Amino acid sequence: GYGSYAEYYAKDFIKVFNFLGAEPEIIWSYKDLYASGKLDEAIRTSLNAAARIQEIYHEVSGSQKKKDWYPFQPVCASCGKIGTTGVFAWDGRQVTYKCEPDMVEWAVGCGHVGKVSPFGGTGKMPYKVEWPAKWASLGVNFEGAGKDHTSKGGTRDVANHIAKEVFKIEPPEDLPYEHFLYGGRKMSSSKGLGASAAEVAAVLPANLLRFLFARVPSQRAIDFDPSAPDTIPNLFDEYDRSREAFFADPESDLGRTFEAGNVDKPAKVFVPRFSTLASWLRQPGVNIEKEAEKAKGSKLSDIDKEELKERSRYVKIWLDRFAKDEDKIYEVKEQKKISMSQAAEKYFRQLDSELEKDWTEEELQSRIFQLAKENGLQPKEAFRGLYQAFLGEDHGPRVSALILSDKARARRALKKQYE
Numbered sequence: 001g002y003g004s005y006a007e008y009y010a011k012d013f014i015k016v017f018n019f020l021g022a023e024p025e026i027i028w029s030y031k032d033l034y035a036s037g038k039l040d041e042a043i044r045t046s047l048n049a050a051a052r053i054q055e056i057y058h059e060v061s062g063s064q065k066k067k068d069w070y071p072f073q074p075v076c077a078s079c080g081k082i083g084t085t086g087v088f089a090w091d092g093r094q095v096t097y098k099c100e101p102d103m104v105e106w107a108v109g110c111g112h113v114g115k116v117s118p119f120g121g122t123g124k125m126p127y128k129v130e131w132p133a134k135w136a137s138l139g140v141n142f143e144g145a146g147k148d149h150t151s152k153g154g155t156r157d158v159a160n161h162i163a164k165e166v167f168k169i170e171p172p173e174d175l176p177y178e179h180f181l182y183g184g185r186k187m188s189s190s191k192g193l194g195a196s197a198a199e200v201a202a203v204l205p206a207n208l209l210r211f212l213f214a215r216v217p218s219q220r221a222i223d224f225d226p227s228a229p230d231t232i233p234n235l236f237d238e239y240d241r242s243r244e245a246f247f248a249d250p251e252s253d254l255g256r257t258f259e260a261g262n263v264d265k266p267a268k269v270f271v272p273r274f275s276t277l278a279s280w281l282r283q284p285g286v287n288i289e290k291e292a293e294k295a296k297g298s299k300l301s302d303i304d305k306e307e308l309k310e311r312s313r314y315v316k317i318w319l320d321r322f323a324k325d326e327d328k329i330y331e332v333k334e335q336k337k338i339s340m341s342q343a344a345e346k347y348f349r350q351l352d353s354e355l356e357k358d359w360t361e362e363e364l365q366s367r368i369f370q371l372a373k374e375n376g377l378q379p380k381e382a383f384r385g386l387y388q389a390f391l392g393e394d395h396g397p398r399v400s401a402l403i404l405s406d407k408a409r410a411r412r413a414l415k416k417q418y419e
C-alpha cells in the first residue's frame with residue numbers, strides 16, 4: 001500500500017514525468033529512483049541548502065517550517081514508516097532524525113531517534129524539492145503540471161524557485177495538462193492523469209507524445225482520441241513531415257515543433273510511413289527490413305533499423321487495437337488517368353508486358369523494384385505511382401501481392417495509365 005494520499009499522488013506524477021523525460025524506457029518507482037543513486041547529488045545539494053529552501057517555502061507559498069528543518073525524510077529504522085520522520089541535523093555525511101509521534105494526522109511515529117546516510121534510497125525528499133531535484137538529475141526537459149500546480153504559490157511555483165536558486169537550472173517548460181483531452185475526456189491533474197498518461201504511453205512512443213504537445217499552442221485544447229482509426233497514423237505522418245521540415249529549415253514552424261519533441265539532437269533517419277508499415281505488417285511473411293530497404297533504395301543504417309523496430313511496435317499495437325477492419329483488405333480498382341512522366345509511362349508499359357509471365361510474389365516484387373531503377377525512377381515514386389494506379393492511394397499492401405491477387409485487373413489498371 002501507499003503511505004499516504006500524497007505519496008500515491010506523487011507516484012502517479014513520477015510515472016508521467018519519467019515517461020515524458022529523457023529516459024522514457026525507464027518508469028521509475030520512487031524507491032528504485034532513490035536506490036539508483038541518481039538523486040544523491042541533489043539530496044546533498046538540498047540538505048546543504050536547507051535554510052535557503054525554507055526561505056523559498058516561506059517567500060513563495062507562505063508556509064513556515066520548524067527552525068531545524070531539512071528537506072529529507074528517512075525511513076524510520078525502528079518502525080519502518082517514512083512519513084513520520086523529521087531530520088533535525090546534517091553533518092555532510094549523515095542525517096539525524098526523529099520519528100515523531102504527532103507529526104502527521106494519518107500515522108503515529110514511534111519516537112525513535114536515529115542517524116543514517118541519506119543516500120542510495122534510505123528515504124526521500126519532500127515532493128516540492130524532489131520535483132526540481134529530478135529535473136536537475138534526470139535532465140527532464142518537458143514537464144507536466146495541472147493548473148493547481150502552476151498557480152502562484154503552488155507546488156510548481158515553489159519547485160521552480162528551488163530549481164533556479166538551489167539546483168541552478170532553468171525549470172522545464174510547462175505542459176498544461178488541463179488542456180489535454182483524452183478521447184474527449186478531460187485529463188485533470190488528479191489521479192486520472194496518471195491513468196490516462198499510462199494509457200497514452202501504451203499506444204505512443206514518448207517522442208510522439210512530446211510532439212503532440214509541442215505542435216499546438218498551449219492555449220488550445222489537444223483532443224487526442226486514439227480510438228479513432230486515423231488519429232495515430234495522422235500524428236505519425238505529421239511527425240514525419242515535421243522531421244523533413246526540420247532538416248530543410250530548422251527555423252521553420254514545423255521544424256521547431258519537431259525539435260521540441262526531441263530530447264536528443266535529431267538525427268536523419270529513413271523510416272517508412274506509418275500506413276505503409278501497417279500495410280506490410282498486415283501481411284504474413286513480409287520481411288519488414290527488406291521492404292524498408294527497397295523503399296529507401298539503399299541499405300538501412302543502424303538508426304534506420306532502430307526506428308523501424310520501434311515504429312513497427314506501435315504499428316502493431318495500432319493494428320491490434322484501433323485499425324478499421326475494412327482497412328485490412330485491398331482490392332485493385334482501375335483508377336482514372338493520372339498525369340505522369342514519360343519514364344513512368346514506359347515503366348507501366350514494361351511492367352504490364354512482363355505480367356504475361358508467371359511470377360512468384362517474391363520475384364515479381366524485386367522485378368518491379370528493378371524495373372523502376374532501369375527506368376531511372378526513384379523506387380519510392382514508382383511504388384507510389386503503382387498504388388495510385390491500383391488503389392488511388394499513395395500506399396498499400398505489398399505491391400506484388402496486390403497485383404497477383406488479381407493480375408488481369410492489375411494489367412487493365414496499368415493500361416489505363418499508359419494507353
Ligand SMILES: [Zn+2]
Binds near residue numbers: 077078080084099
Ligand atoms: Zn518510527
